[in-house]
Amino acid sequence: MATRIDRRMAKLRNEGRPALVTYFMGGDPDYDTSLSIMRALPKAGADIIELGMPFSDPMADGPAIQAAGLRALKGGQTLVKTLKMAADFRTGDNETPIVLMGYYNPIYIYGVDRFLKDAIASGIDGLIVVDLPPEMDEELCIPALKAGINFIRLATPTTDDKRLPKVLQNTSGFVYYVSMTGITGSALADTGKVAAAVKRIKGHTDLPVCVGFGVKTAEQARVIGANADGVVVGTAIVNAVANVLGPKGEKTADPAEAVATLVSGLAQGVRSARLAAAE
């Protein structure tokens, strides 16, 4: 069964350009503002949306996404509201794929079966759950695949050729290559090494390979997109929100507009990626 992610990736492959995958934190700084950011993303050129589920203890995230999660939780965000946000978004957009990204505990507490049922009803297409490696596939990955939701796995520089088949086995939608060992928001790794890693993964799978962690500018998106099937940007978007919040969290400008400006630039980056590669 082809999901929105599969369809979108196939379309972009035909267009000959990589996908721009944009992460933002659901509920940051509040529900309504966050929903307006989400609605602005496709118009600004985002191809796939990663909707962040805030968690109190995000072990793989850097200071920017940690702070965004805390703002969201302080603003009253819950998993129930994150699912509602996706459903609200779907009333105006039934094409842009939505991937929920976060940590397992809130899903576990919500209840896996109930979560999958509600996620499908809310128009969710895929899941990225950072702390569920293939060794824990019975928890959520297998039930999600059975329910028709893509389970997108992270591959990292520590995932060697021997381990890659295990990581790829139950992965669907796309593979998310983490460009370096580290937390979100760190400096971008050597782009030559990233290109080699993407090639290595493609030797093991026909799935699209998207690259994230450390991509912040249109130029970086262009360079990474020359070899990858998609470029993931997260911390830069979360920072664009933080930059228009005052010391007490008050908005000094429209966060959705700030995000749209950034994403438009990134979209130009990915759209020129293959032109540059062809030169």
Place this chain on the structure above:
Amino acid sequence: MNRPATPNSFRTGPDEQGMFGIFGGRFVAETLMPLILDLERHWNEVKNDADFRAELTDLSTHYAGRPSKLYFAEGLTKHLGGAKVYFKREDLNHTGSHKINNCLGQILLAKRMGKKRIIAETGAGQHGVASATVAARFGFPCVVYMGATDVARQSPNVFRMKLLGAEVRPVTAGHGTLKDAMNEALRDWVTNVEDTYYLIGTAAGPHPYPELVRDFQSVIGIEARAQILEQEGRLPDTIIAAVGGGSNAIGLFHPFLDDKEVRIIGIEAGGRGLDGIEHCASMNAGAPGVLHGNRTYLLQNADGQIMDGHSISAGLDYPGVGPEHSWLRDSGRVEYVPILDDEALEAFKLTTRVEGIIPALESAHAIAHAVKIVPAMDKDQIVIVNLSGRGDKDVHTVASMLGMEI
């Protein structure tokens, strides 16, 4: 919750997936997964390796001062007027607590794995000091993550770590306690995967940590069991230990788990009472969830967000617990009961006065429960309390609780 069927032995876990029943496991980011598998491989190699064991035993004896004594606490026994109370004197170890047992084992493992750098998290600073100590002894650079709140309330230990050459990095996220320190240590590890060994201080985290920390700490129970048989000619009626993450407790408990006649009690930090949120009694007032690489009982809200908790004792100030304790709780083999801040403080004062021993506030929680149950027991009964650490580090906290300036 349905109680699982009683197993033939309580000492066989974890299984190959690192599970104790539904608890434990390996809930970590992919970046760390190959490292954890590598650690497991090395651990399986050394755990029955005679040379490794011999080296550890030699260090435990001549460097750490093992075996620790099993001391008949005559003053406390007379004061309480019931069962005979024994203290397992982990406070007499080098560095002043049981933490050295685990650190010596893991530093030898790190050396074998060819690692170049040690990181650790700490709450009370006992594990941080023990880590800094073994890092100094074996020539490793060492970074210790410590919550900013704990840095303030455990300043003597912060100074000790610095003297030992470790870098102490205060963590300001959350309430600035052990949970936040552990998050930050994991972030360091995920960044420095090539050369860094993460020396976890408690019997929690992703498999194989709960198992290997337990095995390194089981020397406490193995010794105590042999010592009480020698000194009293029989097993104790009850053994008691405080549970934060639970390493001193599992170390005492594990060798006794299949001695059905021995009652085993773990003490959680009841803080200011279980009615509110100011406690760390995850097994009495929490629910199973996933944090820091394992499934275990956690203090959390209805949305699965982890709460910060509270305890007078920095070493118990953690919203989770080692997964084996969660399993022992559900299987019914071990009872877990809370002790309040005030009760621990009273036990701290009492032990100091009648025994001339200043116990760590963590250990004072275990003593406080003995104070409750011992008077109702017969005089020929025996209780062993794990005196997991000495209380010098806590004098500032106690002084401020008592309204004194020092």
